[in-house]
Amino acid sequence: MPAAITDVATELLLVPLEPRLRAYGSDVVSIVRVLLRDSDGATATGFTYTLGAGAGIVCRMVDELIGPAIVGSRTDDWGEHRRRLAADTRRLGRSMFAPALSAVDIAVWDLRGIQSSRPLYAVLGGKPRAVPIYGSGRGSNSLGLDELVEQSLGYLRDGYPAVKIRAGARSPSEDLERLRAVRDAVGDAVPLMVDCNEQLTLADALWLGRRLSDLGYRWIEEPLIAEDVEGHAVLAAQLDVPVAVGEHLVGRYEFAHHLRTTPIGIYQPDAALTGGVTEAVRIADLAEAGNRSVNFHSLPELHIHLAVRSPNACYVEDFGILNGVLAEVLAPQDGVVVPPDRSGHGIVWDSGAVARFRQSL
Known part of the structure; x- marks a missing residue:
């Protein structure tokens, strides 16, 4: 006991x-x-x-x-x-x-x-495996164009195989110029994503999303406020580029509502916001049952444990929101990360x- x-x-x-x-x-x-x-x-x-x-x-x-x-x-x-x-x-x-x-x-x-x-992953019934990781956060919309490109290239030099860029704080046409510049700099083979952090109107999201397909972006994340389920359903139905949501959804019932009413295929629960490990695992299982993928939001040192026990987890996101108080951070090796073997979540403060x-x- x-x-x-x-x-x-x-x-x-x-x-x-x-x-x-x-x-x-x-x-x-x-x-x-x-x-x-x-x-x-x-x-x-x-x-x-x-x-x-x-x-x-x-x-x-x-x-x-x-x-x-x-x-x-x-x-x-x-x-x-x-x-x-x-x-x-x-x-x-x-x-x-x-x-x-x-x-x-x-x-x-x-x-x-x-x-x-x-380790936490073992307590959850998972086995260690390598999960692809993408760089997120350095591609801020506060950066000038040249610095945005340089920070995106920096992720590739640091071993991240994919990169996410922020948009939504500027006009859609300026954002498109910035997103195109990053694509031109990294080449066609590098997976790129864009996060709009709930900043767009439906019309602007449709305009930008239609052009992202031509640039080969993997998804457009939270283009609308999270509660606008109907708007996200319209986007998911009309855009070729996949739509991703989830970091601002709270609990499995909000995710279940999305699953029932939208064709969105990528869900991004955050265990630190949506109800903890218990709820994040339930959400991952709901997504798997609905044939959707799950890409846990931020916090790679925690979410790697949840990702390895979730067969529908495609990526771990590295946004360094806790890095200022961590003694160790999860870093990519050959583009992937694996969970630590320490007891519990193994986070070192x-x-x-x-x-x-x-x-x-």
Whole structure:
């Protein structure tokens, strides 16, 4: 029987983003870390994050609600606690509770792995395999054209076989010029994607998407606000370039609604935002049952574990949103990455950076 959870604590980190990662006005990421300790002295970590305000509320949700509910319990009790907490907080709305639940859920799965001396992927029933990784983040829309091209080429020099570029903060015609310049620079064989971060109108998304097909882009990501299911259905039906959604969808029911009502073929859940490892795995399985692919959003050090147990996972995304507080990052070897064999998720935090960016609550 696993040891009981004896302590649940949170800390808020405000971490500056590298200038080349900044987009749409965001220059800092707020990271909420959750630390679990059990009666044997094992310590596990979970986390969530936001590029906006309000992360302190997430800490309070954990400190005042979730933490007290699970102290004294064991990790194999988590499923029942999770269901009850979700039911009890339903009227607060999913978007408020989901980040807090995600951070604790990730910590619980980390503790499960540590208690059983197994990597997270093994706890999830997966086996280690190599997964292609793509570079994401350096292709910011805040960069000038020449720097955008240089940063994209830099990903290729660093061993990434595919690259994603940001769009949506400029006019569609200027974005098209930038996307064409990157394609010309990297050549026709390199897979390229574009992320619009919910910035386009339906008309502009149709205009840009139709031209991306000629440039050989693999997908257009979140062209519309995530809640516009009908608009995404129109895009997926009318564009040749695939449409990808998911980083802003919360929980399996929102994904299931998309699956039922749109022909979108690429889903991008983020375990730190959508409900933790538990929910992200459910979403991956839903996508597989619907013959859709899943490409987990960001956080490669965590999502590699979920990708190797999901046969419909095509890529891991490397957006360095946590890099400022990590002592080790997942780096490509021959264009692919494999999960670490350390117990739990195996994320190695930089204790000095964590202390430097920790905020008083």
